[in-house]
Amino acid sequence: MSQDKNEWGSNLSFILAMIGSAVGLGNIWRYPYVLYSNGGGAFYIPYIVAILLMGIPFLILEYGVGYNYKSSFAKAIKKINVKWEYLGWFLPVAVFMIMIYYSAILGWDGIYMILSFTKGWGADPNAFFSTTLLQSSESVSSLLNFIPIIAIAMLVGWVIIWFISHRDLEEGLGKVSKVLVPLLFLIMVVIVGFSLTLPGASIGLAELFNPDWSLLFNFNIWMAAFGQIIFSLSLGMSIAFTYASYTKDGSDLITNTISIALANSLFENFAALGVFSILGYMSMQSGTAVADLVTQGTGLVFVVYPTVFNVLGDWAYVLGPLFFITVYLAGLTSILSTIEPLSFSIQNKFGLTRSRTMTILIAVGAIVSMLYATAFGGFLLGVVDTFINQIAILIGVVAECIVFAWIFKAEKLIDFLNSKSKTLKLGKWWLLIVKYVLPIVVTIIWIGGMVDVISNGTFEQLVFTLISAAVLLIATLIFTILPAKNPEWDNAEERV
Ligand code: PFF
Secondary structure, rough: HHHHHHHOOHHHHHHHHHHHHHOOOOHHHHHHHHHOOOHHHHHHHHHHHHHHHHHHHHHHHHHHHHHHHHHHHHHHHHHHHHHHHHHHHHHHHHHHHHHHHHHHHHHHHHHHHOOOOOOOOOOOOOHHHHHHHHHOOOOHHHHOOOOOOHHHHHHHHHHHHHHHOOOHHHHHHHHHHHHHHHHHHHHHHHHHHHHOOOHHHHHHHHHHHHHHHHHHOOOHHHHHHHHHHHOOOOOOOOHHHHHHHHOOOOOHHHHHHHHHHHHHHHHHHHHHHHHHHHHHHHHHHHOOHHHHHOOOHHHHHHHHHHHHHHOOOOHHHHHHHHHHHHHHHHHHHHHHHHHHHHHHHHHHHHHHOOHHHHHHHHHHHHHHHHHHHHHHHHHHHHHHHHHHHHHHHHHHHHHHHHHHHHHHHHHHHHHHHHHHOOOOOHHHHHHEEEEEEEEEEHHHHHHHHHHHHHHHHHHHHHHHHHHHHHHHHHHHHHHHHHOOOOOOOOOOOOOO
């Protein structure tokens, strides 16, 4: 396996691919709601604190260690301390599980992209989404109720992913990011520009930003801000690590981190302007309060937006397709990143080529993802998503802090990172954050997530959470104990 198959052609490819990973569904369907329901304008204080205290310092750490090793996450972790190899597989497998369910959302969005040309969801978008399309059911037997149209849409997505990912890194992901990420920002500007001119937009925006300062003393909004930043910047998912290991010698990682965090925040705040202008318009047309319209997740994208397009007249035939294309591009550039950590780790341990590893992983992913093309899929997706994001990844973030900041020793990176940085310079404050503040804050968020899953989950949800956990732990164990086939596996060189 030649290493250059896994190297960015330029710093621009690295930054754009990383922005592509960060800017995803979380920015479009999660952030506007989180901002609104956690104090509106007042949310900016915890949000900015979370970016400065956690987002940027943690990304710098993940990048720094990834850059140092120029090898996959599993290989580097094993080099740092052989007892931690399990963690080296745990995160890449967890992120690959995200990929599998993300492919379903991408498939649904692909269907809506086509429907939007004719408003094919009909007069009742809610019934269309959950009953006609997903045929949603919480009964396990509905796993046998296969929905071919969803399967086809998902397979189209997998073919696109294969087409991009099985090539050498720069030929596939690098080039595609350079086209799709700017395109994504451009279309978003058009959509938001249009939305702001709609009558009633100001009602929605006033509602969104109206600050509720009293909430600043509420613990939950601080947790919401930190949770949003972890998800939105894809922190601690071994993606940033892998992308940095693909860089050429001498990148300015600190300045790159700041650019990526800024671009991500710019995009999500822009998305919030668009979402709330549209809700303001809808509120004026229907006489329903914005508070009763606003929602997040699939409800926002596949129910509220189609409802708005239904009352928007002919403009909807332009805005609708543009909107669903934006969601598709945002999802695609994120999903492409979710295969990289596991793929690179497998290449390193088992000596397979990038192309063959990608083909195998994508075939496995596509087959397993068919679980989501059943009437049980919507329910399953919710459970796996909550488990991975509220529990598994947070364990990974804390473990990464311990391994990188304490065992690897983050101080080793400071001189190198500072010598390349044209902007911020690291000092003792950074060590204090990555060694103490981050592990403590993330542990608190993790406890909150666990309590939520256990106390609010139904019996079926708990059972499927445990099954997801078992799948993750067993797959991780298998990768850890399988003997290495590549003589280079024990030989992770250091660059710093
Ligand atoms: N950061 C992405 C978003 O905000 O939508 C979500 C994401 C991407 C999560 C990649 C996980 C991941 F591995």
